[in-house]
Amino acid sequence: MKNKGKSLGKGIDALFQELEEVDVKKDEVLELSLNELRPNPYQPRKTFDEVSLQELANSIEQSGVFQPIIVRKSAVKGYEIIAGERRFRASKLAQRETIPAIIRDFDEEAMMQVAVLENLQREDLNPLEEAEAYDMLMKNLKLTQAEVAERLGKSRPYIANYLRLLSLPQLVKEMMQDERLSMGQARTLLGLKNKEQILKLANRCVKENLTVRQLEQLVSTMNESKDKKKVPRIVKEKPYYLRESEDRLMDKFGTSVEIQEKEGKGKIEIEYLSQSDLTRILDILDIHFDEA
Template sequence: MSTAKAPDPKRRALGRGLEALLPTRQAAPAPAPAAPVVENSGKPLEVEVTAIDRNPFQTRTRFDEAALEELAQSIAATGVIQPIIVRALGKGRFQLIAGERRWLASQRAGKPTIPAVVREVSDEQAMEMTIVENLQRADLNPMEQARAYDRLSRDFKMTQDQMAKRTGKDRASVSNFLRLLRLPEAVQGKVEAGDLSFGHARALLALESEAQMMAAAQKIAALSMSVRQTETYVKNLLDPERKLGKVEAPAAEIDANVKAAQDQLQRSLGLKVRIEDTHGKGRVVIEYSSLEDFDTLLETLSR
């Protein structure tokens, strides 16, 4: 009698295990609870595209419609090859961290779900991941890159060296992109729209006033000037000798090699350069208008 009444602890544990594995109630159709989903296992899950919210930290503002449509057709035929990255928001919703083009194209292709890797990250981590992932891409326009670096600097207090290491860029490139934010908004818009390239924009930064930059940008875009033509045009606008109020000797008396060296330095540095030479002796004067320009100059000269 006593043996029959004594429960077997192993059978009791097994019973609980079977109940956990085979629940009697019907499984809810909603996505799985956040706790098991947000494990950083790296394994992709199929997430409903309508359950994903756009990333508010996204720095990209423009997408090539033709390329997006081409990607949608590819996804419709073969599916999404590389999973997107999301984080769980709770109540079955997710926020996009990386892979916005694939997400948008999947919607166009009529896909109900998309493979996604769920990461458990904070707001700051999500913002940093989004910005750094974008900066590692090759299709951001120069102004999007400039604003992304600026956001890393402002929101995360990163130095230019730190930003360079995190994105795999060199420090001089980071500094040059940040300098684009000194352009007037109208000129920034031309760069963002593709009417002016990074090279055009960098040449314009040598001008002193916003009015000069805007007038020059309009002429450069209207005449479809090349970057080299733009550099020559800006150099002529600067005319540093006349600005300093000097009565210069005729151009024929200026050594051609000195003039060529001056022009080359001015193009390379994006700053105003003046070489004063007398029989092989003289000085090189480099003018800068901000600490960012000075930092870039030091970086370039130290290399």
């Protein structure tokens, strides 16, 4: 977790300092039974690489666990893991009975933030897991997208881009989990005005191994066809400066943006998915309305 001071939000530095600074002279390292431990209930990571986990298990089998895991006492029974679930899982694979651990006093809010941040800093989450982690923070801590962004040291559009992935059809999400679809392709699919076409186009994307740019052209063609009620046709590719402008606006607003130009004039269309999404975009534009 390098350079965390530059990348994490307010209050998070102190949280991680408390989590990471292990002083064997001050901290009591206990050997806890693996049967007494359970994973962090807010752990966003759903999948663990089996090969690397087995490699870690082999190392533990030979040399033991060098770095203690961090736990807290459970309100129900035993202990909950704050950090070190891979070491815990690998120790079970290595058929060990105990693991070195340090007990820390963390509340629910800190548990949630650490669960997300530990994985983000180590780049352990796939895009959907990351989106679900942000959604969990918003729901459980009653935070806005802006507040999540501030706490995690991200931009609001960055958080919004990930959250939009949760609106994809379940089968498309599975394509992302299996790495058949990239995040860039998934974001492009969300630009379809007819949401019922997303799954069909996702299947075509996988079957034909379409690039993001090829997919963007198809989405643009299908949207134009929907507007004009005619058969999709291949459209002339937009000039580079327009495509680059669309990309930058999409990053800023965290949603699909289309620029249409004719004879030096044109219009910009910004998509929103709900009333709250519209409010978010207006907030980015610093447009506010007085309450009645």
